[in-house]
Amino acid sequence: MSSKETVPQHPTDRPRVAIVTGGSRGIGRETVRRLAADGYAVVTVYAGHREPAEAAAKDITAAGGRAIAVQADIADEQQVAAVFDTAESEYGGIDVVVNAAGRMHLAPLVELDLAELDAMHRTNIRGTFVVAQQAARRLRGGGALITFSTSIVGLAAPAYGAYSASKGAVEALTLILARELRGRDITVNTVAPGPTATDLFLDGKDEETIARAAAQPPLERLGTPADIAEVVAFLASPAGHWVNGQCLRANGGII
Template sequence: MSIEARTPSAPRVAVVTGGSRGIGRATAARLAADGFAVVIGYAGNRDLAEAAAREVTAAGGRAVAVRADIADEEQAAALFEAAATEFGGVDVVVHAAGRMYLAPITELDLAELDAMHRTNIRGTFVVAREAARTLRRGGAFVGFSSSVVSLAFPSYGAYSASKGAVEALTLVLARELRGRDVTANTVAPGPTATDLFLDGKDEETVARLAAQPPLERLGTPADIAEVVAFLASPAGHWVNGQVVRANGGIV
């Protein structure tokens, strides 16, 4: 896909992977509220993705849902082509799609390791590559890591390793985009009340994790969406090549 300048009258366009639920869905809605036309990428749940798109359009925005396996280079390219066809190009890419399996290193099924790394590492690489090829001047790429990379929680070894790779990749991408006026950053949420985080955790575990930040609560998808919206905006354009730990103050 060739990179063409956006005309002043055209809307800014965002591609949000993992946009059917959780942080991705909240981010799609938040960017739409800022005037972005949004392409909501999803892996399998068409109903949720289309509901997310309807949520945007009901609020007066523009959105389409597009299915894509983000680790498949042809499907990822098709996702970006859909953005160009529907809305004329791509200005912001938010890569929120991810997978998490938790187990001690001695017990993790290697099939789960491979599946997680295919989504979290290969998928991030493929999406970042498409972003680098297509983002217009003034654009932004926002990847997702996790604060567990530095917190080193037991059972998070494989997941943390995959998210550490996201951080490394994004920081290199920022430098490779020199001269393009395009930023690349990673947001690393702390414990956030999403289905992905809450799955398999009992009330005691959730309460313990919620008590860790000085703000004494879990993050919400909306909290994280606000950080992404800032990085995607002109106000956040001087932030580049950074890992932003949005976790309520956990150190």
């Protein structure tokens, strides 16, 4: 590196602030816990599960951290804007946005209820765009936007067509938005978990199906929310800031 070249310096004299959607359960809740452990003030966004979201915030504050829980439909631009307003008024700015909220419905294409398709696309596509739009407008320099896809986009398993299509749209956005934010010192990345032991994944599956999924990775187990939260924490941190415009398949080596 020449004497004229510089490495971006991220402010260290101010608290870092994160917004996490889908923060009441599963990967989102574990991400809230992990970022709080790293010293972030966290705004936990929930749609309908108020009690676990508020419990997560109370656990953090009881341990000496800073967290609040806010209700919002991530596909509603006014509600999402209000979440960002709250984060700025409570903590002074926003450094990290993690959009972990999502919806999944499984069915072969020929049997798919189109109302379920619309609901998935509203949350997984429109919701991602709404959150990303606010993040692009409001993240401070040195910040990060982290969205969620799924490794099923590559695995192409039957019955996952509609869900996979909604998450493929998220992947398509990632590098484009990273390039649109040129000059802002903001990264945009997507995490694509494999089979992970969350309610969203386990719901409706019998023990045989779960065992088959656990046997897929060379590591021979399901992922855990903590596995995925560690990836998110890295991407959110200054240490992960050179990773940009990528889709990281956190799946134990399935693909």
